[in-house]
Amino acid sequence: MIKTAKARRNTRKLIVRGIVIGTMAVLATGCGKKERPKADLAASQVTTIGVNSYLWRATLDALSFMPLLQTDSNGGVIVTDWYANPKNPGERVKVTVSIVDQDLRADALRVAASRQVSQSGQWVDAPVQAATVQKLEDIILTKARDLRRAAIAG
Structure with missing residues (x-):
């Protein structure tokens, strides 16, 4: 024992x-x-495309009223065709958006716009106000943040 x-x-x-x-x-x-919350799956780099998915979806949503010429989710490029507002048919705009990073950041988004006005039946290049491009960037970034918040909350 x-x-x-x-x-x-x-x-x-x-x-x-x-x-x-x-x-x-x-x-x-x-x-x-404690384990990180499952909502962290909504992090900016969780994506099945080559760029930030929130910026990509927000851009498509913001430009949904314009006809699209080219979309490349791996390269992060969206190019619209010329769009003329029915209220102002003598003016048309074309937009190119480049998403250059996988992070949801303001500097990951590049917006360029071209504008033309009709003069004597011919389309002539005209300047685009910087505020117009800035406003479009702000709209896209706000939509992207809202999408991310919704993914975290949901």
Whole structure:
């Protein structure tokens, strides 16, 4: 019986030592922290396309009223065809949007616009106000942020 009691004490010591070492290992590796919420899957780089998916969808949504000429989700380029507002048929606009990063950041978006006006039946290039391009960038970025918030909340 003496050997059995001694063996039990040694077994208990080994078990306690193993639990202490295991707990210390878990704490040292950070696994004892709470898991990140599943909403983190909505991070800006979670995408099946080559660019930020929120910027991509927001751009398509913002330009949905214009006919599209080219879309390349891997390269991040969207080019519209000429669009004339029915209220102002003597003017038309063409937009090119480039998404240059996988992060949801303002500098990951590049918008360029061309404008033409009709003069004597011919389309003539005209300047685009910088505020017009800036406003379109703001619309796209706001939509992208809203999409991301909705993905996190949902």
